[in-house]
Structures are given as structure tokens and as C-alpha cells.
Amino acid sequence: MLQEAVRTEVAIPPPPPPAPRLQPRKPLTLVTAQRAVALDEFETFVGVSPNVAALKEFIAVQSSDREISHAILLIGERGLRQEQIARVLHQASAHWSQPFMSVNAHGLNDEALHALLFGKPGQKGMLETCGRGTIFINELTQLPPLIQQRFASHIEELRWRAYQATAARAPRLVFATAYDPTGMRAENRIAYGLVELLKSQSFTIKPLRERSEDIPFIAKHLTERIARRLHKGPHELTPAALRVLSEYDWEGNLDELEAVLEAAVAGTQPAQLTEDLLPARLRYATLKSIPDNGVNLPHLMDEYEHNLLSTALRQTGGNQTKASALLGLRVQTLNMKLKRFKELGMEVKW
The missing domain is CATH 1.10.8.60 (Helicase, Ruva Protein; domain 3)
Structure with a gap:
């Protein structure tokens, strides 16, 4: 019986893949024409995927020109820390000693954001005071249409000056966006036109999944x-x-x-x-399959709900009205859920 069993060909499922084993990571250093920039402190540059390798090459290329600072577009989902990439772009550039400024468009109304960037009577805007530094601006496609138009005109003017070999003492602009071509509508055509304008100097950061x-x-x-x-x-x-x-x-x-x-x-x-x-x-x-020792279903459901609430609030910049709409809830219901999680010691953050 045993011999027959041995002779019989049985389809044995392959063993599970071995767990990833990490080798000691070598120091990461990006060497450009201007200076060497250590990348170890930036998790956006850690990894072995082709996307990470391409990102390093993109920065090296963008940092090679000492005089022309093209506007750059970083395309990727939230949570990929595009600001870190913008900082490395700045540090690897010829103008690394100039200011680096980061603008959170979510935290300002339209008028305040316009004044901050472009100034107002008697007050210079960031584009004039930043010298040859770098300005990072998140959520390009969600900026007010007037500001998008101003940026489009500014970028076109810089390109014309570069074509005419006329030096322009302007800061480099680095934009971030979670660009989705299927989201184009008549009301946001200016935003998507600006994205297309910047496509030649863009990089897409892949999500972790x-x-x-x-x-x-x-x-x-x-x-x-x-x-x-x-x-x-x-x-x-x-x-x-x-x-x-x-x-x-x-x-x-x-x-x-x-x-x-x-x-x-x-x-x-x-x-x-x-x-x-x-x-x-x-x-x-x-x-x-459910483990032999079972699962804590109420706790699992709480964790899942907590993650959904956090994601919705992060996606809307903390706007509870918009987050409620994404979740199919009333604002009052969302507030009750947030209060409950806080009482449980699981405060929802974004």
C-alpha cells in the first residue's frame, strides 16, 4: 500500500513563498553636478523597485541645469510625501542655499492664498520674495481657478524667457496632485490644462500597493x-x-x-x-479562513470603520461636510462616530 502511494503522482501544492529577508542597506547618496545629497533620511527614496530607481534618476536630471529651474509636477496619491521629494529636488539644485517654502492650500481661503503667492498692494508675494529657491504647492487640481490661471501664465512666461535665453530670477515651482484623467469636468478644465502643461516635467510616484x-x-x-x-x-x-x-x-x-x-x-x-x-x-x-482561536468581530469592525473615517477626513483636508458626503453619512452622524472613537481612546486623526 505504501509503495503504491509512493508511485502514485500526487499534485502537491507549492510551499508558501519565503518571507522577505532584508539585506543590510547601503548608504543612499544622490550625487548631482552641484552636491551630494544623502537620501537615508527620506523614506520616499528607500526601496528596490524600478519606480524608486526612476525617481532618483529624475531628480538627478532635473538638478543638472544650473540656470533653468523648470516647474515640476509630482503625480501620486495622498500619503506618498511628495514634499520630501520637493525638498530633495531643492537640496540637489544649484540654489540649495536659497529658501524652501511649502504651501498648504487646504489651510487658506482663496483671497489669503492668492495674496500669499502673488502678493497684494503694498505687499510682495512668495514668488517675489523666495528668490531662486523652491516653492512646494500641494493639490494643484484643487487650487482656485484664478490661481491656476496665474500659475499657467507664470509658467508660460518663464518658458518664453528660457527660450529667449533671458535669465529669470524666479523660484522653482514644485506641484503635487493626485491626477485622475477620468475626473476631468468642464468646471476643472483649467486645472487639467495646467497638468498637461507640466506633463513634460512630471513624475508619477506609484502607491505602495x-x-x-x-x-x-x-x-x-x-x-x-x-x-x-x-x-x-x-x-x-x-x-x-x-x-x-x-x-x-x-x-x-x-x-x-x-x-x-x-x-x-x-x-x-x-x-x-x-x-x-x-x-x-x-x-x-x-x-x-477564521483562525482556530477565533476573531474579535466588534474590534475588527471598529478598526475598519476608524480607518474609513480617517481616510475620508484626510482626503478632504479635514472637511467634515465633504467627508460625510464621501461616506454617505450625515454630518451629525460623523460627529457622533468621531466622538465615540475619542471616548474609546481611538481618536480619529488625519
Whole structure:
């Protein structure tokens, strides 16, 4: 019987893929014509994917011209930390000693934003006071139409001056947008026209779910930094924990990943970070069967709802009316949910 069983060809399922093993990471340094810029402190440049390699090459190319500072467009979802990329662009440029300014368009009304950027009678705007520095502006397609028009005219003028070989002492503009071609409407045609104008000097940062090979390296990098910031000892991510992190979708990208890791590091003594220390929504994201010891369904539902609320508020810049519309809730219902989570010690942040 045993011999027959041995002779019989049985389809044996392949073993699960081995957990990712991290090799010691070499120091990351971007060398441009102007200076060498260490990239180790920027998680946006950590990883082994072609997208990360292309990003480094993009910055090297953009930093090679000492005189012309093209406006640049960074295309990518929220949470990918485009401002870090803008800072590296600035540091690698010939004008790294000039100011770097970051503008959060969500925090200002139309009039204040226009005055800040372009000035008003008796007051110069940022485009005049920044010299040859860099100005980073998020959410290009959500800027007021008047400001989008002003930027389009400004960019065209700079291009004309460059064509005429006329030096323009203007700051470099770096825009960020979660560009979606399917979202083009008559009311936002100016915004999408501006995106097309900048397409030749743009770079698309892929979300983490499309480059999962980077996640173990990013997670190790962030864990080390978090442990130092919290004055904790070394924390090592186990292979199982790395697999869980790599398989999750990370709608909030780097922001969400760091928040999860910080919560895990803050709640443990220096040791290994196992998958049990990760949120249930990560561990059971690809659940195909219920574990023998069961699951805590109410807790799972709370974590899932908490994540949805946080995502909606982050996506709308904290605007509860818009977040409620995205979630199909009344504003009062959203407020009640936010209050409940705060009382549970799970305050929703964005």
C-alpha cells in the first residue's frame, strides 16, 4: 500500500513563498553636478523597485541645469510625501542655499492664498520674495481657478524667457496632485490644462500597493527612525510581520504605514515586532479562513470603520461636510462616530 502511494503522482501544492529577508542597506547618496545629497533620511527614496530607481534618476536630471529651474509636477496619491521629494529636488539644485517654502492650500481661503503667492498692494508675494529657491504647492487640481490661471501664465512666461535665453530670477515651482484623467469636468478644465502643461516635467510616484517589494525596506527604515525618536531600543520586524505589511493595500501609503509602525513600537519594549502587534485590519486583510482561536468581530469592525473615517477626513483636508458626503453619512452622524472613537481612546486623526 505504501509503495503504491509512493508511485502514485500526487499534485502537491507549492510551499508558501519565503518571507522577505532584508539585506543590510547601503548608504543612499544622490550625487548631482552641484552636491551630494544623502537620501537615508527620506523614506520616499528607500526601496528596490524600478519606480524608486526612476525617481532618483529624475531628480538627478532635473538638478543638472544650473540656470533653468523648470516647474515640476509630482503625480501620486495622498500619503506618498511628495514634499520630501520637493525638498530633495531643492537640496540637489544649484540654489540649495536659497529658501524652501511649502504651501498648504487646504489651510487658506482663496483671497489669503492668492495674496500669499502673488502678493497684494503694498505687499510682495512668495514668488517675489523666495528668490531662486523652491516653492512646494500641494493639490494643484484643487487650487482656485484664478490661481491656476496665474500659475499657467507664470509658467508660460518663464518658458518664453528660457527660450529667449533671458535669465529669470524666479523660484522653482514644485506641484503635487493626485491626477485622475477620468475626473476631468468642464468646471476643472483649467486645472487639467495646467497638468498637461507640466506633463513634460512630471513624475508619477506609484502607491505602495503597486510596489510591495519596497515595503519591507521602508518598514525597517521607519521602525529604526521611530525607535530613535521614542528613545526605544532596536526593534526587529519578524518575517511574518513583514509578510503581513507587504500584503496590505495601504490606502494611506507612507503616512498610514508609519502610523501603524509607531503604534506597534510605542506599545512594546525593545524586541521583535511580531504580526500579533499589528492591527487586526492588516492581519486579516486577506483572511481566507477564521483562525482556530477565533476573531474579535466588534474590534475588527471598529478598526475598519476608524480607518474609513480617517481616510475620508484626510482626503478632504479635514472637511467634515465633504467627508460625510464621501461616506454617505450625515454630518451629525460623523460627529457622533468621531466622538465615540475619542471616548474609546481611538481618536480619529488625519
